Amino acid sequence: MRTDIPLPSGAATVCGILGDPVGHSLSPWMHRLFAVQTGQDFVYAPFPTASTNLGLVLAGLRAAGVRGVNLTIPHKEAVLPLLTHIAPAAAAIGAVNTLRFEADGAHGDNTDAPGFLRALRRHAGDDWTARPALILGAGGAARAIVHALGSAGVPEILLANRDLARAHSTAQDFPQLPIQALALTAEALRPHLPRLGLVVNCTARGLHGETHPELDLDLLDGAGSVCDIVYNPLHTPLIRAAQSRGLRVVDGLGMLVEQGAESFFLWTGTMPDPEPVEERLRQWLSAQTP
Structure with missing residues (x-):
């Protein structure tokens, strides 16, 4: 048996990700890299979970001694009634992506919002904070981004x-923030584009080569930034279009890794360095591009 490979032991901390589907997730590889980097005895596995089985699966994992799990589509909102404790930020967002199983039950948190902000600041600086931001989409991911941008003081x-x-x-769920709801049409967006500092795609468009015909990037200020939370493919049509116009771009991989690092910290008490892990994943994803 080789002893030079840092493999988990029988006493390892066990975590995972629940979703439907979940087989495409990069999280198991990402968390393995975190574990090796930090020297943690740690295992992270995918758990395909249908919505009808969510409560049963959570109870079984907790009974088996699993430390915690991430949640992805379609469980981030459905899990709320099953939790014993919900962190204030997750309650404000209305979605949970990270669970910890404690002696008194399941504790829910949301690491998407801080992960998004850290990735955005690392790749695009802070200039966007002084100008309006446009979010495309109104689902669970958009809710986390709304909370993040509100906490950053976007006007x-x-x-x-x-x-x-x-x-x-969705806008009404954040009464303390300056939000305006718009139809996703060219007519509705056009008057606002010249004054934006940031555009964030929180829809699934781009996963299969879809474009954003309602969004005329030529109207954006050249100092603006465009972020797409889709991370596979790395270079979505929106990212490519923004790059061709000289805009700053932020793909979704940074957010994936930053929110994952925060989850890893919640489970282990150790914060990994996300940048080298992001680079490893970026190299792998780039190699998959035809």
Whole structure:
């Protein structure tokens, strides 16, 4: 048996990710890199979980001694009634992506918001904080970004969604923030684009080569930044279009790694360095691009 490879032992801290589907997730590789980097005895596994089985799976994992899990689609909001404690930020966002199983039950948190902010600041600086921001989408990811931008002091948040009623509903859940709901149409967006400091895509567009015909990037100020939380592919059509116009771009990989590092810290008490892990993942994803 080789002894030069840092493998987990039978006493390892066990965590994982629940979703449906979950087989595409990079999180198991990411957390293995975190464990090796920090010298933690740690295992992270994917757990495919249908919505109808969420409560049963959580109870079983807790009974088996699992330390905690990440949650992805479609469980981030559905899990809320199953938790014993919800962190204030997660309650404000209305979604949980990280659970810790404690003696008194399941504790829920949301690491997407701080992970997004750290990645954005690392790749785009802070200039965007003084100008309005546009968020495309109004789902769970958009809610985390709204909370993050609000905490960063962005003066105005524009929330654009194909279903305008959902955009209004999401905006109303953040009454303390300066949010305006918009239809995701070229006509609705055009007057606002020249004054934006940041555009964030929180929709699934880009996963399969979809574009954003409603968004005329030529109207953006050249000092603006464009972020796409999609990380696979790294270079979505939105990222490519922004790059071709000389805009600063932030792909979704930084957010993935930063939120993962925060989850790792919640479970182990050790904060890994996300930058070398992001670089490893970036090299791998780039190699997969035809």
